[in-house]
Amino acid sequence: MISADQALVKKMNKKLVLREIIHTSPVSRAKLSEVTGLNKTTVSSQVADLLDDNLIFEIGQGLSSGGRRPVMLVFNKNAGFTIGIDLGVDYLTIVLTDLEGTIVSESHQKIDSTLPCDLQKLMITLLEKQISVIPDSRYGLIGICLGVPGLVNNDQELTFTPNSNWSEIPFKQILEQTFQVPVFVENEANTGAYGEKEYGAAKHFKNIVYVSINAGIGTGVIQNNELLKGKNGLFGEMGHTVIDFNGPRCTCGNRGCWELYxxxxxLHQSLMSNNQTVMWQDILHRAKQNDPQVLQALDTFGFYLGIGLKNIINTFDPEVIILRNRIIEAFPQVLNSIRHTLVPNHTHAPDVNILLVSALKHNATALGAAAIMIKHFIDGVTA
Ligand SMILES: [Zn+2]
Structure with a gap:
């Protein structure tokens, strides 16, 4: 009989071996033993379990350092599939991915943020479409994770959405009942941060702040590879830090929040004339044509971004800050204005190389949501 302690150690070993295969595959049993510090018998027994679970498979033979050529082990990325959702204020992005986050199918849809009822129906229809193309696999659809622009508490309830009515919808319950799979709900900047860490610009860093600049500003903070959430999901909610206490009133109730600037x-409001809304594509087009009014507005946008980013650097001391914004991605000159604000003539000025632009771009939140679901799945099958 094995004790509870032994059972726990066995599970931890299984997870360790699987994680190593995921990150370094193809890999031999001998190499696994070397990098995990587990003895060869333990590695062999965990590998046999994982082969049974269809989570890994054996391929040809690797390079030998003398003697018999070792069999190599590979993660079975097609053992299951997941869906990551990015629910924006006016769009809905859905990605279907394998267990390595490779997109198998995706859909992008414009939506009307004033109609929560229609959104539910539309989301279910679009999800059914994606689910219908999932290839045959051992685990099928492992679950769905949804990234939303708002406050998500530790019970995964959306408690506050400053720019939409989405908090009226109990997404977790609806999707779990409809599709009978685990569903996770997470703040969009947290999922984006996780996505960039797993698959994007922050792959090689442990301490990351991800800033998504849309209708509002979302921030996701990863410290020592862990996504930080705080007691109420408020952790690092930097968009609502006050940069002018005499400033205009924000939807959160405070005055002069960073995201108001x-x-x-x-940026759109600063370029509005005669109450005519400006499209971001127009801003980009005019910027590329050196339109002085737009260049000035972008310089001011960069200045205000820099002010908040300074607060972020002084609060979290990250290795990198990932910026997710479609205008900055297409017109990186804005980074110069940000850097100019970040680096005054001071010996303690931060390294300007700290700023990176999102690598996953418009799919950052959806791919990060998929990555979070994959993590839950891996934790579950090795539990
Ligand atoms: Zn606010």
Whole structure:
């Protein structure tokens, strides 16, 4: 009979071996033993379990350092599939991925944020479409994770959405009942941060702040590879840090929040004339044509972004800050204005190389949501 302690150690070993195969495959049993520090018998027994679970498979033979050529082990990325959702204020992005986050199918849809009822129906229809193309596999659809622009508490309830009515919808319950799979709900910037860490610009860093600049500003913080959430899911909610206590009133109730000055909405408002809304594509087009009014507005946008990013650097001391914004991605000159604000003539000025632009771009939140679901799945099958 094995004790509870032994059972726990066995599970931890299984997870360790699987994680190593995921990150370094193809890999031999001998190499696994070397890098995990587990003895060869333990590795062999865990590998046999994982082969039974269809989570890994054996391929040809690797390079030998003398003697018999070892059989190599590979993660079975097609053992199951997941769906990551990015629910924006006016769009819905859905990606179907394998267990390595490779997109198998995706859909992008414009939506009307004033109609929560229609959104539910539309989301279910689009999900059914994606689910219908999932290839045959051992685990099928492992679950769904949804990234939303708002506050998500530790019970995964959406408690506050400043720019939409989405908090009226109990997404977790609806999707779990409809599709009978595990469903996770997470703040969009947290999923984006996780996505960039797993598959994007922050792959090689442990301490990351991800800043998504849309209608508002979302921030996701990863420290020592862990996504930080706080007691109420408020952790690192930097968009609502006050940069001017005499400033205009924000939807959160405070005055002069950072996102009132440095969000894309603020940039659009600064360029509005005669109450005519400006499209982001127009801003980009005019910027590329050196339109002085747009260049000035972008310089101010960069200045205000820099002000908040300074607060972020002084609060979290990250290795990198990933910026997710469609205008900055297409017109990186905005980074110069940000850097100019970040680096005054001071010996303690941060390294400007700390700023990176999102590598996953418009799919960052959806891919990060998929990555979070995959992590839950891996934790579950090795539990
Ligand atoms: Zn606010």
């Amino acid at each position: 440095a969000s894309e909405k603020a």
